[in-house]
Amino acid sequence: CDVVREPERVKERIAYMSQRFGLYPDLSVKENIRFYADLYGVPRADMHSRIEELLAFTGLAPFRRRLAGRLSGGMKQKLGLACALVHQPEVLLLDEPTNGVDPVSRREFWRVLNRLAHDGVTVFVSTAYLDEAERCTRLALLDRGRVLAQGTVQKIRALLPGVTWEIVGVDPRALARHLRAVLPGALVAAYGDRLQLALAGDDEPAIRRVLGQGGFAEAAVRPIRPSLETVFLGVLAGVANARREAGEAQA
Incomplete structure (x- = not known):
């Protein structure tokens, strides 16, 4: 279909689910799905079987008579997804679902999405949870509306050069302050009780010397695969450096 010349035909093949889908709190789960089935023009002869299929698919069958306003946040999102899928779209757009x-x-929501993808539905997801992004086949990292990088998870991870080290067993905040002071070019990111350090080299003895100098000799150190969040921070740092250098060149 041509998006410009045949917009109505395109609408029949896509679905969009916003962060807070427009459910009707005074309607039951089943009534909400039926309402959207009417809006999308699902044939009456197919409507009952389609609703039952979606209730089973999303795990909402036991709650079919419950008012939407009384559902938990996760169940509301499942109901929103069921309503978006009622006309069997080929492309599904999800905004921070x-x-x-x-x-x-x-986790349950992503299991449903995985089944959709397995069945041939193309799913686009925007998310701030980069651990979720790792579940996707292709990624695009965005900052201020601009695409910084795109590709497979493996390709995105390869954007962070050198080796990433995980350091545990010490105060991550104090350690982060120390590393940023003595290794100004390094990428340091704290996650709970552990810290990730990305360096161009792979000299573990040198890292242990730096730790010892700051009083963190007891820390445990090991090389790891960097998290996507660490990669994203590294890409952002690279963009910031490029902007700063460009500004200095123009001055």
Whole structure:
């Protein structure tokens, strides 16, 4: 279909689910799906079987009579997804669908998305959770509306040169301050009780000397695969450096 010349035909083949999907709190789960089925023009002869299929697919069948306003955040997102899928779209656009959803519901939601992708639906997801982004086949890293990088997870990770080290067993905040002071060119990112340090080289004895100088000799150090968040921070740092150098060149 041509998006410009045939917009109505395109709409029949795509679906969009916003961060807070427009559910009707005074309607039941089943009534909400039926309402969207009517909006999308699902044939009456197919409507009952399609609703039952979606209730089973999303795990909402036991809650079909519950009012949407009484659902948990995760269940509301599942219901929003069911409503978006009612006309069997080929392309699904999701805007931060798991924002504010508990970890268990997030995992269940992604299981549903994986099944959709397996069935041939193309799924686009915007998310601030980079651990979720790792589940996708292709990624695009955005900053201020600009694409910084795109490709497979492996290609994105390769953007961070050198070796990434995980350091545990000491105060991560104090260690981060020390490393940023003595290694100004290094990328330092703290995650809970552990810290990731990205360096161009792979000299572990040199890292241990730096740790000892700051009183962190007891820390455990090991090379790891960098998290996407660390890679994203590294890409952002590279962009910031390039902007700064460009500004200095113009001055």
